[in-house]
Amino acid sequence: MSFAAVEPSQALEFRVRGRVQGVGFRPTVWRMARELGLAGEVLNDGEGVLVRVGGAQSRIAALLRRIERDAPPLARIDSIERRRYSGRLPQEFRIAESIGGPARTQVAPDAALCGACAAELRDPDERRYRYPFTNCTHCGPRLSIVTAIPYDRATTTMSPFALCAACEAEYRNPNDRRFHAEAVACPSCGPNASLVAFGRAGAPRDGDAVKLAAGLIARGDIIAVKGLGGYHLACDAANPEAVARLRRLKRRDAKPFALMARDLDVIRRYCAIDAVEERELTSVKAPIVLLRATGPERLPEAVAPGLDTLGFMLPTTPLHLLLVDQFEHPLVTTSGNISDEPAVVDDTEAYRQLAEIASFALTHDRAIANRVDDSVVRVMGGRSRVLRRARGYAPAPLRLPSGFENAPDLLAMGGELKATFCLVKDGQAILSQHQGDLENAATLDDYEKNLALYRSLFDHAPSAIVVDRHPEYLSSKIGRAEAERRGAPLIEVQHHHAHVAACLAENGRPLDASPALGIVLDGLGFGDDGAIWGGEFLLADYLGYQRLARLKPVAMAGGAQAVREPWRNLYAHLKAVGGFDATPSASGDWSALNGKPLATIDRMIEQDFNSPVASSCGRLFDAVAAALGVCADRQAYEGEAAARLEALAAAAPNETRGYALRISESELIDIDAAPMWRAIFEDLRQGVSAQTIARRFHLGLAQSITEVAIRLAAARRFETVALSGGCFQNRLLFENVYDGLCEAGFTVLTHADAPANDGGLSLGQAAIGAAHLMR
Amino acid sequence: LSHGSGGRAMAQLIADIFHDAFDNDWLRRNDDQATLDAQEGRLVMTTDGYVVSPLFFPGGDIGSLSVHGTINDIAMAGATPKYLSASFIIEEGFALGDLKRIAQSMGDASRAAGVPIVTGDTKVVERGKADGVFISTAGVGVLPDGLSLSSDGARPGDAVLVSGSMGDHGVAIMSRRENLEFGVEILSDSAALHGLTAAMIGAAGGALRVMRDPTRGGLAAALNEIAHQSNVGFTINEELIPVKPQVAAACEFLGLDPLYVANEGKLMAICAPQATETLLNAMRAHPLGREAALIGHVVEDERNFVEMTTRFGGGRIVDWLSGEQLPRIC
Ligand SMILES: [Fe+3]
Ligand SMILES: [Mg+2]
Ligand SMILES: [Zn+2]
Ligand SMILES: [Zn+2]
Known part of the structure; x- marks a missing residue:
């Protein structure tokens, strides 16, 4: 290679930041620069990618445009800084060796199979024909296989697989789409799939493991499938007997099963798909998308009992594609676990947990380093909202708003259920993938393991720890212990304040912006007065908040037991509106309460025995659901009653009237459901359908929320409203509140990239913590 | 007066x-x-x-x-x-x-x-x-000289035994205090345990490491305390922990976890693994230990967690409560 001095005035250096390593960025730049006849080099360093380029001004400008426009699919450019370059440049543009520096590079999220790899998979002339582990720089495993930094093959679970000559050549060739694809593999050097019998059947089966597995599924078997970030349990979704058996064996009574179909046409037979939903389904993130089940065909009710939505995803790995390709209809692909356990990632553990459920495992010899669950999104108000943020999303950083550029490194511990944690680093928030319920021992182990992993991946040393104020959250306890061990300051954040801050941060609301009205509707969070909150109107910025309104608090007889048994909330609500006998009825009219030991509940509430009061929106949903006989005795999973109530309401699309709620004149506004209960009682007596009642509840609640915001805005100066909390995963509630507030002239901030539920808490905690430290 | x-x-x-x-x-x-x-x-x-x-x-x-x-x-x-x-x-x-x-x-x-x-x-x-x-x-x-039991004596591998059903006293007290009826009357287990402990010491001697009466805070508090004092962890099995059906039903109704409810006539014992059978037999031979059960083991765990295998085969952290049983569910 020849070196020639280039005029300094014609040479520039671009510093590209963002997710630009391990995603095929350098070869893309290399190809572009060569096509444009430019001299120079491209290299990785500790801060991202450096492009040094010399040549005609217009061609350099063209290169910059093309980099911005045609970056590889998995890349995300956060910024490009340009400056003059006075060093020497190679005449022939080259990819230079990486230079060291502090690790600030990013591990990319796992990405679904790309079109080029899918085409190879189906081409009998390709050497990777039907090879279940094909991938390239545009697709394949990332976070799920990484064990340390720097991200290269040696620090992934691909390290045991030595590249064959052919793969090595592709890996070294900048013109190949597998250039530096760390997980590159082929049938002669990479991992292999096998079909392993669980239980009595014994030895592995010979032949094409995928085809054998498909045959078993077709005959009604349940098969464990080792996926990208964890095992799935798969069965034929159109086979009611198989679905019912899976429910029974998995001990999952009612929670909807995720589905996988080979293409959009299959999904369209069951669901309507709009343009935004189609874009989500086919994106590299390939999440589960909750779709309206309004297609011409139906799946067995047991797939998603009582719901009007189905959660569909397209194949995310070649292994999945090969499998579902064999079917004209969808497969159930639910997480491989029992009941509330996290999805299994380890082969031995899979055998231990899943052998009683699945007859065989379609497995392979590439280890899953980190559990990364399937992500779940729902399109509401024309935008995709992430409900569970994991595969395809994490650990992509979210940029913090202006003012947070110099935020110190800190660690926010998140909540208890749907737990995530969040690192603040270089003005960015790195939100972990969904971890789950920390009271579950395996989940807690994972949470701690991932904390350690993220700290090493992002070279993170927190100067402060942020926790929820709840005294019993395990995340808070771990955080407190960690702060003590490090001698780092501990910042405690109120639950709903964190929700608001998450919404503000995700929407780029600057650090010094004036307070916005946060409307947070969720199940339960620990309030600053020691009571339980969950229907809150907080005028908030990152530093603090003022509680202006709330749902009127109602007792939860039996504490957490009231969450499991919605009838308790119905009774407590009726009692609160003036006593059960004061309602114009005998108890027989509320069939959900028939035969219930109400006298004992009375005493528990009156004597304040394990019956904390809660201003919870989730409990209000439970109470209304119980009134309509929905999950009255028990809900099988968190939010089941509310989800079913929404499905009922969606079935009465023509109803436009809502039940009024009473808004008090007090200093702290109480939103009182008393008038609603009387109206529901009247409607029930007149035989109004449950669908109509459910819809009137949704509409009335949304109208009251809007009304409260308007009333508050009249007295205080705010134009911006932020919506957060798990109740806003309800499309009907969300869209009505959103539209109502927009019509009233508010700027409405909503969640999209971070979950509205407690999965987004750690982001809000991080922002609040950073704001306090920079004060 | x-x-x-x-x-x-x-x-x-x-x-x-x-x-x-x-x-x-x-x-x-x-x-x-x-x-x-x-x-x-x-x-x-x-x-x-x-x-x-x-x-x-x-x-x-x-x-x-x-x-x-x-x-x-x-x-x-x-x-x-x-x-x-x-x-x-x-x-x-x-x-x-x-x-x-x-x-x-x-x-x-x-x-x-x-x-x-x-x-x-x-x-x-x-x-x-x-x-x-x-x-x-x-x-x-x-x-007596030579015998030493203390809360820092639990060693990984040791067995964890209880002398009978958990939660009776607390539920009896609460249902009477709050005037809550559950159909069947639940009696406190209040009893003096020194006869039982004498029998246990006679049978297991130095293999007995820790004894504790799980009073306030119940079995959960006792295990968490010992976990910290001995710097170990515990794995226990929900299915093996004796709880009377009427106590379980009352707890379910009240929204309480029987593992956190007080006992006044039960003990928890930790012994060297080889003495488990002998000790269990000695306990079961005594009127106050008839329902004695092996409920789990001491494990190495620097986090000092008490982990319970649930009826469904899952694992749950049985944590120390800093206050009352506040709902954590969102
Ligand atoms: Fe919440
Ligand atoms: Mg004492
Ligand atoms: Zn690819
Ligand atoms: Zn190869």
């Missing part, structure tokens, strides 16, 4: 109630102190205050409880309880009949246990300064 005005006569009346109920050689001497014979081995001493509502509950009352509780604290050290003292704070206006009943119950409990109440004191305070009656009992026991 009146305060102050009654003077000497009233004080004498109260003293007589206790003297009659507890009657023994030491009390008959009418001294301000008891003189006790010197003992072989090491002395073990404890003191405990009893504040219970209601004072009378199914299966016991504050009197028997104040005897059993203090005896059990001594017995958990592996010691033989020898003597008790008792001190009473009585609220003005407290019914004399109730006081007699409590005294009688204490005397009966002490005689049945073979541990005399050798000295005591009573005070009557103004109305509102106490809630009926408070009792303080202290106890002295003897620990």
Whole structure:
């Protein structure tokens, strides 16, 4: 290679930041620069990618445009800084060796199979024909296989697989789409799939493991499938007997099963798909998308009992594609676990947990380093909202708003259920993938393991720890212990304040912006007065908040037991509106309460025995659901009653009237459901359908929320409203509140990239913590 | 009962109630102190205050409880309880009949246990300064040389045993206090455990590492405390933990976890693995240990977690509660 001095005035250096390593960025730049006849080099360093380029001004400008426009699919450019370059440049543009520096590079999220790899998979002339582990720089495993930094093959679970000559050549060739694809593999050097019998059947089966597995599924078997970030349990979704058996064996009574179909046409037979939903389904993130089940065909009710939505995803790995390709209809692909356990990632553990459920495992010899669950999104108000943020999303950083550029490194511990944690680093928030319920021992182990992993991946040393104020959250306890061990300051954040801050941060609301009205509707969070909150109107910025309104608090007889048994909330609500006998009825009219030991509940509430009061929106949903006989005795999973109530309401699309709620004149506004209960009682007596009642509840609640915001805005100066909390995963509630507030002239901030539920808490905690430290 | 005005006569009346109920050689001497014979081995001493509502509950009352509780604290050290003292704070206006009943119950409990109440004191305070009656009992026991049980003695691999069903006392108290009916009456398990512990020591000797009566905070608190003190963790199995069906049902209704509910006549023991069978058999041979069960093991865990395998085969962290059982569910 020849070196020639280039005029300094014609040479520039671009510093590209963002997710630009391990995603095929350098070869893309290399190809572009060569096509444009430019001299120079491209290299990785500790801060991202450096492009040094010399040549005609217009061609350099063209290169910059093309980099911005045609970056590889998995890349995300956060910024490009340009400056003059006075060093020497190679005449022939080259990819230079990486230079060291502090690790600030990013591990990319796992990405679904790309079109080029899918085409190879189906081409009998390709050497990777039907090879279940094909991938390239545009697709394949990332976070799920990484064990340390720097991200290269040696620090992934691909390290045991030595590249064959052919793969090595592709890996070294900048013109190949597998250039530096760390997980590159082929049938002669990479991992292999096998079909392993669980239980009595014994030895592995010979032949094409995928085809054998498909045959078993077709005959009604349940098969464990080792996926990208964890095992799935798969069965034929159109086979009611198989679905019912899976429910029974998995001990999952009612929670909807995720589905996988080979293409959009299959999904369209069951669901309507709009343009935004189609874009989500086919994106590299390939999440589960909750779709309206309004297609011409139906799946067995047991797939998603009582719901009007189905959660569909397209194949995310070649292994999945090969499998579902064999079917004209969808497969159930639910997480491989029992009941509330996290999805299994380890082969031995899979055998231990899943052998009683699945007859065989379609497995392979590439280890899953980190559990990364399937992500779940729902399109509401024309935008995709992430409900569970994991595969395809994490650990992509979210940029913090202006003012947070110099935020110190800190660690926010998140909540208890749907737990995530969040690192603040270089003005960015790195939100972990969904971890789950920390009271579950395996989940807690994972949470701690991932904390350690993220700290090493992002070279993170927190100067402060942020926790929820709840005294019993395990995340808070771990955080407190960690702060003590490090001698780092501990910042405690109120639950709903964190929700608001998450919404503000995700929407780029600057650090010094004036307070916005946060409307947070969720199940339960620990309030600053020691009571339980969950229907809150907080005028908030990152530093603090003022509680202006709330749902009127109602007792939860039996504490957490009231969450499991919605009838308790119905009774407590009726009692609160003036006593059960004061309602114009005998108890027989509320069939959900028939035969219930109400006298004992009375005493528990009156004597304040394990019956904390809660201003919870989730409990209000439970109470209304119980009134309509929905999950009255028990809900099988968190939010089941509310989800079913929404499905009922969606079935009465023509109803436009809502039940009024009473808004008090007090200093702290109480939103009182008393008038609603009387109206529901009247409607029930007149035989109004449950669908109509459910819809009137949704509409009335949304109208009251809007009304409260308007009333508050009249007295205080705010134009911006932020919506957060798990109740806003309800499309009907969300869209009505959103539209109502927009019509009233508010700027409405909503969640999209971070979950509205407690999965987004750690982001809000991080922002609040950073704001306090920079004060 | 009146305060102050009654003077000497009233004080004498109260003293007589206790003297009659507890009657023994030491009390008959009418001294301000008891003189006790010197003992072989090491002395073990404890003191405990009893504040219970209601004072009378199914299966016991504050009197028997104040005897059993203090005896059990001594017995958990592996010691033989020898003597008790008792001190009473009585609220003005407290019914004399109730006081007699409590005294009688204490005397009966002490005689049945073979541990005399050798000295005591009573005070009557103004109305509102106490809630009926408070009792303080202290106890002295003897620990033979060579035996050493303490909460930092649990070692990975050790077995964890309980002597019977969990949560009976707490549920009995709560259902009476809150006047909550559950169809079947649930009795407190209040009992003196020194006979059982003597049998256990006889059978397992030095293989016995820790004994603990899971009173306030229940089994969960006891395990978490020992986990920290011994710097270990526990794995226990929900299916193996005895809980009476009516207690489980009441807890489910009240939204309580029986593992966090108090016991007054049960113990938890940790022993070297090889002694498990012997110890279990010895416990089951005793009337207070008939339902003894192996519920789990000590494991190495620097986080000192108590992890429970649930009925569904999942794993749950049974954590230390800093307060009441506040819902964590979102
Ligand atoms: Fe929440
Ligand atoms: Mg004590
Ligand atoms: Zn690809
Ligand atoms: Zn190869």
